[in-house]
Amino acid sequence: MTTDTTTVKTATADTGARADLFRWIIAAGGLATVASTFMSWTYTDEFPGDLTVYGYPGGLQVLTLVAGLLTTLYALAAQDFKGLRWLAPTGTTKALRLFALGAFGTTWFTVVAIAVELGGVVNLEPGGFVAAVASAIPVAAAFQLPDDTRKARRPKELPSWAEILIIVAAFAIGLFVVTYGIDTEYAELFTGYMITAGFAIAALFKAGLMARLSALTAKYRSIAVAAAFVAAAAFPFTQNTDQFTLIAVNILIFATVALGLNIVVGLAGLLDLGYVAFLGVGAYTAALVSGTTASAFDVQFPFWASVLTGGAVSLVFGVVIGAPTLRLRGDYLAIVTLGFGEIFRITVGNLDGVSGPQVTNGPNGVPNVPDLNFFGYDFGESHTIAGFELGSYANYYLLMLLAMILVILVFSRAGSSRIGRAWVAIREDETAATAMGINGFRVKLIAFALGATLAGLAGTVQAHVQSTVVPEMYVFAGPVPPNSAFLLAAVILGGMGTISGPLIGATLLYMIPAKLQFLQDYQLLGFGIALILLMRFRPEGLIANRRAQLEYHETDQLDVPEKGLPDTGVGITKAGA
Structure with a gap:
């Protein structure tokens, strides 16, 4: 011994x-x-x-x-x-x-x-x-x-x-x-x-x-x-020009829309493949009421009114589209929402006065959208704040940051509320949730409408940042995000049902194509490979909640009682303990 x-x-x-x-x-x-x-x-x-x-x-x-x-x-x-x-x-x-x-x-x-x-x-x-x-x-x-x-x-x-x-x-x-x-x-x-x-x-x-x-x-x-x-608000103060601030603005727009989709996909479990259409609805609405000479309507709403109008129109579209389709599940719902996204793109392309009424100028879109002017503060001009000169994109960056905070607040409050728990129940097992007294159709319609509204709000700002709105900006998949495929990938990559997950996913999916221009022709292939690897090694996403980690990493071994614990007839594993 x-x-x-x-x-x-x-x-x-x-x-x-x-x-x-x-x-x-x-x-x-x-x-x-x-x-x-x-x-x-x-x-x-x-x-x-x-x-x-x-x-x-x-x-x-x-x-x-x-x-x-x-x-x-x-x-x-x-x-x-x-x-x-x-x-x-x-x-x-x-x-x-x-x-x-x-x-x-x-x-x-x-x-x-x-x-x-x-x-x-x-x-x-x-x-x-x-x-x-x-x-x-x-x-x-x-x-x-x-x-x-x-x-x-x-x-x-x-x-x-x-x-x-x-x-x-x-x-x-x-x-x-x-x-x-x-x-x-x-x-x-x-x-x-x-x-x-x-x-x-x-x-x-x-x-x-x-x-x-x-x-x-x-x-x-x-x-x-x-x-x-x-820390986020300090970013534009670190920049000398607007060259990289524009990238940051687009990241915030992309991330804000991804958070709205996270309500639909991450919390309620509804596979929406046409979500970018609601972003387009908000953008087109804001562009048409902005006072641009290319608009078919001779109106010019103030900023707060155009934001509310864009959100309200997106809400209406969300209800109109969701009401007849949300009784479908799974792949059937995905196909219908994909069709809605394509219908929106084709429709705004045909409202040119030839194939249809003159509303959106067809494939030419609505150009020359003026910069925002909020209580005399012109977002298109440079302003000096605390000795730092902020360019036009810096102004829009701070505006989008406030919009993102609003979306985060809505997401966190809704997710922890009674309706949020009902969304999670529907996502996990709709039949069991319905048996427990949850009105599945009403709950899903609320998620769909709320997600559409948040996307519309982001679209109203995007129209002024880009200064033009064209149908090609709102497709299912394309070389430049945001589009429906990239939005869904951002939610899945970052982690469904979380707040920080889609933010990180959207940041990565926008920055990589923006910085690596030589990958433009291969980015969909690259993201497809990345998603396959993610599903294999980390299916819960980069940032995952505790529930997802337990669901995706279950073991098939029989539970064995821990040494020293009384055998009550129920197995206790280390993970469970």
């Missing part, structure tokens, strides 16, 4: 020493990767970002620098260096692997891009080779580490001011990360940003740091909401 115990202790000590050695190798590799970014990676400035300078990282080198620093930091945290253990409440091994892969992926993408775009590896300077070798060392060592996943301990109680400060700092970092991605000036830098950010965020989740931050935001919910709003 003594010999066996001694052998086990010796083996454990050897394993621990071996793991410590690999962690120090990872830290050394991370530092070498950081050092390589201060060297020249290519001798010519033809590759974007100017990677020819010694002593000053530029372009993609900055991303490699950040990834290398994070890898080194977590390698030291694994050694409990200077109290860094708090960075990984649930373990460091999985996080280290992801950080190392992020640095490796960004570095090798840059090296390969230099070789491909400039015509061979001869265009690489010694710094490029050093970076390639240095970034591979942490990856090789990280996959030799034993898994140290553990249950997170209860964090040390901090003063309230310190916890609030952590929340503020987290949202400030989030603003910087998002702004950096939107402001990327060329496709190579955006691709590297996506690689680095993707692996880093996944690593922080695996380390348990994001879960701890979520607990803090739940504890100080009102402060977290205010911090999120302030």
Whole structure:
């Protein structure tokens, strides 16, 4: 017995020493990767970002620098260096692997891009080779580490001011990360940003740091909401021009409409493939009452009236379309809503005075929609606020931010209300919900009408941002979002039934085509592959609620009572416990 115990202790000590050695190798590799970014990676400035300078990282080198620093930091945290253990409440091994892969992926993408775009590896300077070798060392060592996943301990109680400060700092970092991605000036830098950010965020989740931050935001919910709003509102103040602010405005429009669709699909479980038509209804309504000379109606409503009119007309269309169709279920409902979307596009294309009445100018649409003017504040002109000059798109950005807050408020209140619980019941099992006394048709019609109204509200702003409205903007699938396919993909990708899920999904699905123009012809193929992989590995979406996680990750094994618990005849699994 003594010999066996001694052998086990010796083996454990050897394993621990071996793991410590690999962690120090990872830290050394991370530092070498950081050092390589201060060297020249290519001798010519033809590759974007100017990677020819010694002593000053530029372009993609900055991303490699950040990834290398994070890898080194977590390698030291694994050694409990200077109290860094708090960075990984649930373990460091999985996080280290992801950080190392992020640095490796960004570095090798840059090296390969230099070789491909400039015509061979001869265009690489010694710094490029050093970076390639240095970034591979942490990856090789990280996959030799034993898994140290553990249950997170209860964090040390901090003063309230310190916890609030952590929340503020987290949202400030989030603003910087998002702004950096939107402001990327060329496709190579955006691709590297996506690689680095993707692996880093996944690593922080695996380390348990994001879960701890979520607990803090739940504890100080009102402060977290205010911090999120302030961070989002600060974005236009970080921009010198409107070049990237327009992308942010379109992201907000896309995300707002996706949240409205989330009520229909995520909460009520109604597969709507023609939802973008309600966005078009609001946009056309606002354009026709805006006072433009291209309108068939000689009227000019003030902003608040055009918004209410667009929302009301969309509501009417939602009720008119939903009333005869919502008695259908599943694929049948999807086909009918798809038909409605196509009917809307064809109808507005035919109301040109030749094929039908002169209302929408047919395929030419309604151009020259004037800028909004709200109580003397012209959204089409630049304004100086607190010493910062805000362009026209910055004005629309702040307006759409307020609209999104309204939609989020409606979604959260409706989702937790009695009608919201009825939507979830209908989504889970309509037959059982009806048997329990829920009027399925009325509940679904309310969801359909509310979703249509929110889309119409977003459409009223979109008409003024784009300054023109044409039928081609409201199709089922097309090269430019928002369209019905992209909206549905944003909800599914982000996580149905959540608030942050569609926001993240819409941001990704808009930014990727906007930044990677060379993928315009292949983006539907790429998104199809991404959705297949998502359904295979994370069917609940990037951000999922607890119910979806339990539903999509059920095990088929028989429940076995936990050791030490009385056998009451009901199996208790670890997940259930």
